[in-house]
Amino acid sequence: xxxxxxxxxxxxxxxxxxxxxxxxxxxxxxxxxxxxxxxxxxxxxxxxxxxxxxxxxxxxxxxxxxxxxxxxxxxxxxxxxxxxxxxxxxxxxxxxxxxxxxxxxxxxxxxxxxxxxxxxxxxxxxxxxxxxxxxxxxxxxxxxxxxxxxxxxxxxxxxxxxxxxxxxxxxxxxxxxxxxxxxxxxxxxxxxxxxxxxxxxxxxxxxxxxxxxxxxxxxxxxxxxxxxxxxxxxxxxxxxxxxxxxxxxxxxxxxxxxxxxxxxxxxxxxxxxxxxxxxxxxxxxxxxxxxxxxxxxxxxxxxxxxxxxxxxxxxxxxxxxxxxxxxxxxxxxxxxxxxxxxxxxxxxxxxxxxxxxxxxxxxxxxxxxxxxxxxxxxxxxxxxxxxxxxxxxxxxxxxxxxxxxxxxxxxxxxxxxxxxxxxxxxxxxxxxxxxxxxxxxxxxxxxxxxxxxxxxxxxxxxxxxxxxxxxxxxxxxxxxxxxxxxxxxxxxxxxxxxxxxxxxxxxxxxxxxxxxxxxxxxxxxxxxxxxxxxxxxxxxxxxxxxxxxxxxxxxxxxxxxxxxxxxxxxxxxxxxxxxxxxxxxxxxxxxxxxxxxxxxxxxxxxxxxxxxxxxxxxxxxxxxxxxxxxxxxxxxxxxxxxxxxxxxxxxxxxxxxxxxxxxxxxxxxxxxxxxxxxxxxxxxxxxxxxxxxxxxxxxxxxxxxxxxxxxxxxxxxxxxxxxxxxxxxxxxxxxxxxxxxxxxxxxxxxxxxxxxxxxxxxxxxxxxxxxxxxxxxxxxxxxxxxxxxxxxxxxxxxxxxxxxxxxxxxxxxxx
Numbered sequence: 001x002x003x004x005x006x007x008x009x010x011x012x013x014x015x016x017x018x019x020x021x022x023x024x025x026x027x028x029x030x031x032x033x034x035x036x037x038x039x040x041x042x043x044x045x046x047x048x049x050x051x052x053x054x055x056x057x058x059x060x061x062x063x064x065x066x067x068x069x070x071x072x073x074x075x076x077x078x079x080x081x082x083x084x085x086x087x088x089x090x091x092x093x094x095x096x097x098x099x100x101x102x103x104x105x106x107x108x109x110x111x112x113x114x115x116x117x118x119x120x121x122x123x124x125x126x127x128x129x130x131x132x133x134x135x136x137x138x139x140x141x142x143x144x145x146x147x148x149x150x151x152x153x154x155x156x157x158x159x160x161x162x163x164x165x166x167x168x169x170x171x172x173x174x175x176x177x178x179x180x181x182x183x184x185x186x187x188x189x190x191x192x193x194x195x196x197x198x199x200x201x202x203x204x205x206x207x208x209x210x211x212x213x214x215x216x217x218x219x220x221x222x223x224x225x226x227x228x229x230x231x232x233x234x235x236x237x238x239x240x241x242x243x244x245x246x247x248x249x250x251x252x253x254x255x256x257x258x259x260x261x262x263x264x265x266x267x268x269x270x271x272x273x274x275x276x277x278x279x280x281x282x283x284x285x286x287x288x289x290x291x292x293x294x295x296x297x298x299x300x301x302x303x304x305x306x307x308x309x310x311x312x313x314x315x316x317x318x319x320x321x322x323x324x325x326x327x328x329x330x331x332x333x334x335x336x337x338x339x340x341x342x343x344x345x346x347x348x349x350x351x352x353x354x355x356x357x358x359x360x361x362x363x364x365x366x367x368x369x370x371x372x373x374x375x376x377x378x379x380x381x382x383x384x385x386x387x388x389x390x391x392x393x394x395x396x397x398x399x400x401x402x403x404x405x406x407x408x409x410x411x412x413x414x415x416x417x418x419x420x421x422x423x424x425x426x427x428x429x430x431x432x433x434x435x436x437x438x439x440x441x442x443x444x445x446x447x448x449x450x451x452x453x454x455x456x457x458x459x460x461x462x463x464x465x466x467x468x469x470x471x472x473x474x475x476x477x478x479x480x481x482x483x484x485x486x487x488x489x490x491x492x493x494x495x496x497x498x499x500x501x502x503x504x505x506x507x508x509x510x511x512x513x514x515x516x517x518x519x520x521x522x523x524x525x526x527x528x529x530x531x532x533x534x535x536x537x538x539x540x541x542x543x544x545x546x547x548x549x550x551x552x553x554x555x556x557x558x559x560x561x562x563x564x565x566x567x568x569x570x571x572x573x574x575x576x577x578x579x580x581x582x583x584x585x586x587x588x589x590x591x592x593x594x595x596x597x598x599x600x601x602x603x604x605x606x607x608x609x610x611x612x613x614x615x616x617x618x619x620x621x622x623x624x625x626x627x628x629x630x631x632x633x634x635x636x637x638x639x640x641x642x643x644x645x646x647x648x649x650x651x652x653x654x655x656x657x658x659x660x661x662x663x664x665x666x667x668x669x670x671x672x673x674x675x676x677x678x679x680x681x682x683x684x685x686x687x688x689x690x691x692x693x694x695x696x697x698x699x700x701x702x703x704x705x706x707x708x709x710x711x712x713x714x715x716x717x718x719x720x721x722x723x724x725x726x727x728x729x730x731x732x733x734x735x736x737x738x739x740x741x742x743x744x745x746x747x748x749x750x751x752x753x754x755x756x757x758x759x760x761x762x763x764x765x766x767x768x769x770x771x772x773x774x775x776x777x778x779x780x781x782x783x784x785x786x787x788x789x790x791x792x793x794x795x796x797x798x799x800x801x802x803x804x805x806x807x808x809x810x811x812x813x814x815x
Contacts, residue, residue: 031115033128049129050083053103060120062098066110067126070719071712073105076129078708078737082812095121130709154693159209159217160188161648163673165196166220166227167209173200173692175683182681182728184695191221200683200699201735204673210649217645230646235655242659257427258401260293260325270320270353274313276457282310285451289318289429292449299402299427305453308460308553308582311431312342314453315404316349318429323355323382327401331385334407336361336524337531337547342385342406345553350383360386360395362524391418402427407575433578463581463589467565467607470592472509475561478590479510479541482559488534489513489541490548490560490579494567496521502563503543514538519545546572548579555583565591566603573610672762674742678752678803682732689722702736706743711736734804741811750807754797757807761789767814775813 067073093106113123160170171187185197220227292299305311319329343359358381379398493502516539518530560580581587701714749760775783782794
């Protein structure tokens with residue numbers, strides 16, 4: 001009874017007896033390691049663990065510590081070293097090789113260890129020291145990922161924003177040597193061809209400039225006052241928006257939401273009936289949605305997953321959970337064709353469940369719609385699927401609990417306003433492959449919850465994308481190649497006036513093809529017949545408008561040809577391309593343009609982005625690029641767009657986030673960006689990592705690390721991708737560990753002149769004056785402290801890791 005309802009029980013000791021009288025008795029005593037972390041904080045954990053390990057060594061125990069990765073092993077070594085315990089890493093160590101009184105550290109997959117007191121043997125897993133690892137990916141990680149991918153795509157000549165100096169031009173990543181010290185520097189150019197060589201450990205100061213479409217920003221002058229003025233002006237505009245957003249957010253958080261019950265056996269059976277295995281990201285998204293539904297706050301989550309990555313299954317499970325708790329569900333989709341497809345999908349997946357699924361769209365007669373709406377108002381329909389028809393006044397639900405919105409960016413302004421009102425009243429789940437920049441931005445600021453599904457289904461292949469001129473021979477070959485392998489082709493021609501002429505041209509060009517035409521201005525029945533014929537394989541080339549853009553799922557269609565691709569928006573092109581490649585076959589997308597010379601700069605950039613981002617799961621980055629290309633005029637309204645153009649979107653987002661936190665009553669803390677001048681050659685060598693953009697990404701990861709765990713993770717990733725770390729890279733990792741310490745203690749600068757180390761503390765440092773006095777007071781102390789908060793340590797001539805060790809030891813005493 002005492003153990004009922006517990007998913008896991010940790011036993012500190014276990015005694016097993018063989019009680020059969022006629023056999024010899026065996027006594028086997030095993031203990032767990034649960035007492036290693038008990039009641040210990042980060043500071044005392046290292047001291048207690050060191051004392052325990054040294055006791056075991058003196059008593060002749062054999063002790064094996066096991067870490068998953070080398071980064072975690074190094075973290076453990078760094079944790080124990082200040083307490084006088086050196087643990088060499090031996091990757092090939094096994095239990096049979098251990099000698100009495102030996103402590104060993106190795107790598108392996110062990111979640112938790114054990115102790116055998118009679119054998120004097122202890123095996124300890126890393127999670128028993130550092131705690132269990134969480135695999136959930138939060139919002140901050142998604143945001144960091146978007147920032148990193150923009151750095152990965154930074155090209156020479158792109159505009160960048162430096163937090164202190166303003167807008168400049170990125171001229172490349174340079175390797176410079178001054179005296180005996182070598183390192184990598186970002187070369188930035190400002191007004192009047194002023195140059196700034198920024199050390200890579202301070203890369204946190206720099207972001208890629210994202211402004212309006214077609215807008216060329218004005219370069220700032222280094223040391224001028226214009227940049228500070230622009231930031232002040234933007235901060236004032238940001239406050240107005242922040243108040244508006246917070247009012248909506250507060251209304252949602254304060255409204256008492258309906259709390260759904262935890263999943264029961266009926267729900268678990270329904271989950272088990274899913275014919276595929278959920279991908280890890282998909283499972284996380286499902287768990288997050290269910291957790292939101294069981295909480296006291298209203299659900300408002302954006303599920304961002306590439307086309308065909310299983311967002312619909314997340315929605316179906318949420319809808320079924322709502323129905324089990326006697327709530328109704330509305331599923332809102334942008335097109336009639338997609339409404340019909342969702343209707344089929346929901347009905348098929350919910351077959352055998354006590355759930356009524358209905359649809360209202362142009363495909364139903366007025367009489368049928370009227371009857372469905374009457375049953376919905378009476379509570380006889382559990383899930384109602386439809387287009388914006390669901391937002392009209394005559395649609396009433398008996399007890400609406402959940403609204404699922406598919407591809408919100410396809411709805412107009414008035415529909416979005418209606419959704420905005422709904423959002424404050426009911427649970428809202430939004431599905432999207434390329435989040436409209438506004439929703440992406442809101443999610444990144446933490447005003448909406450975000451789940452990203454970026455694990456492709458098994459066997460899924462990236463779509464080959466070609467940008468080419470309209471050429472008869474190329475079109476014929478592309479269509480024939482698809483038809484020969486038994487596939488189907490979409491030909492997108494978005495001009496209804498000439499769509500029949502284009503279909504006639506294709507019939508002449510490829511007489512072997514069975515060509516059909518479908519567009520939004522056809523009658524409902526005619527369009528329905530065309531689509532069903534294509535789905536069933538009666539036709540194999542569909543000449544259509546963008547009506548196929550959202551969610552049409554035909555696994556045999558694996559070639560799409562888009563005429564006048566230069567006339568489409570980036571996320572629209574991405575959606576269209578996503579209609580193919582939904583099976584294990586290689587898919588092809590041809591973007592036809594009239595000729596390179598006739599394209600605008602923005603159209604060229606859009607097509608380049610789409611051609612570059614062909615890897616699976618690129619939707620999130622496409623949305624970031626869309627934001628970059630379109631600017632923010634339609635994102636936050638005209639009042640705000642001017643400020644975004646002036647300071648760039650990333651800086652604007654940071655100001656908005658700071659302002660929101662201030663209005664929430666959180667104290668604003670200036671970030672410390674430590675400057676480290678120790679005369680060390682610490683960098684990622686070009687021979688080790690040749691791609692300058694990937695070097696930038698890793699420099700940013702290391703510089704932005706909030707704790708040592710993030711550093712070890714980045715180091716593990718480097719080893720995994722590029723091999724063992726060379727000496728300059730090892731030194732860079734040690735410099736970044738010092739940087740993390742300096743951030744925590746709010747130290748702005750560390751400098752070494754060959755005789756002494758000097759640390760410049762900020763006035764708001766958490767270090768107590770008594771701690772510094774305790775270092776300075778003793779007679780003959782190597783420490784001195786000046787009134788301008790500078791702590792100096794006489795340490796003589798030191799170099800490399802020895803100097804870094806001295807610096808870290810000096811600061812670790814303050815933690």
